[in-house]
């Protein structure tokens with residue numbers, strides 16, 4: 453058996469492989485990251501690696517998994533080292549990243565996670581926990597009835613959720629006279645910093661209302677936490693962008709051969725990488741701007757552009773691709789009908805973006821077209837299809853509603869919602885059951901089993917997912933979606949595209 457990638461073996465790697473150009477032994481922890489999955493390892497950890505190489509050694513990352521031990525199990529024997537494989541049709545560049553210093557698994561040792569978050573050296577806490585882990589109810593507010601929220605309110609010293617960890621550690625820091633850390637949300641949510649701020653203040657207010665008897669008196673004696681989090685803790689927003697397909701066994705095998713040592717979990721990505729961050733870090737931050745991060749006053753326009761153009765079309769490609777039999781984004785995007793559809797989708801979404809923010813949408817979409825055509829990535833449509841109920845509001849529903857408000861049609865945007873419903877219905881039939889998953893799966897299959905008329909099915913899906921809740925144009929949007937769903941059920945994507953004037957190759 454080959455030896456593992458680690459501090460001890462790194463020197464023997466071939467010269468063609470980029471390695472950390474700094475002494476990892478002198479790096480101190482400065483960032484705690486919640487949700488240390490592949491995306492974080494391809495994106496933020498790479499930016500931090502560049503800072504450490506530049507001599508700013510106070511920003512090592514403590515990586516926390518809120519759920520599974522898998523990443524820690526793979527990386528702990530490797531001293532946190534892993535390979536980032538940057539791939540396109542020209543080939544593959546390998547870089548070993550060294551910025552993750554240690555890893556914690558929250559369910560195994562919540563006290564250790566709280567200790568890291570309370571460490572005065574921790575000045576920034578970043579998050580990529582996926583949309584659903586923000587625990588929002590259908591109206592966007594904190595889901596107070598979620599069992600994990602109830603658990604954390606009753607067990608503040610051993611929380612499960614990001615909210616529970618952030619609130620308890622901020623309370624402990626305040627009690628100890630340690631300044632709060634800055635919380636930097638890196639998930640694909642609109643106004644992600646402000647959204648997390650609002651949810652955390654709501655969580656802290658629930659906590660204040662019940663001040664748990666088992667809670668530490670000193671922690672709670674400094675007064676209510678909600679106003680402290682509302683007024684004293686900074687939650688800048690950020691837009692993150694890099695396409696990161698899930699690693700497959702063939703990647704592990706190939707990269708281990710190239711390294712000459714085994715890497716249990718390398719990460720695959722594309723050459724493109726972007727991070728736009730609102731510059732509000734009272735406790736200090738790495739000098740990210742030196743390494744390609746764009747620090748701005750207002751991230752909003754960048755977030756909307758990315759969510760509505762990249763992620764919106766990604767979801768469209770995923771669901772329409774799955775319904776057309778395409779397993780990967782590049783294959784779906786090479787399908788002339790899907791390609792035409794995506795161009796029309798972009799044309800619909802662009803007028804909903806702020807006009808005065810200086811966004812260059814034609815350069816952006818031209819670059820997206822190249823990125824989606826990257827055949828070396830094999831980004832699976834099923835991967836993107838996960839969690840549609842959580843993703844679609846900010847990716848397509850918001851722009852569809854904005855168009856309706858402006859008396860414009862959302863014909864293509866609404867097809868993405870219909871394609872999501874159709875793809876959900878198709879699981880267990882022409883698509884394997886469990887091919888992708890959604891937090892609403894149980895309620896959706898109950899609903900589909902009732903075989904209601906299409907318009908009622910769509911309205912019920914809107915209710916379950918909270919799409920367009922309370923919006924004047926809700927009913928109109930439901931009608932657009934229902935019309936598409938009729939076509940999808942009757943004649944698949946060929947008929948749905950034909951109804952939009954898009955000719956499929958098959959016709």
Ligand code: CS2
Nearest residue numbers: 692693694695763766835836
């Ligand atoms: C994708 C994103 O899986 C998905 O939903 O749309 O993960 C996308 O690849 C990233 O946001 C790109 O930055």
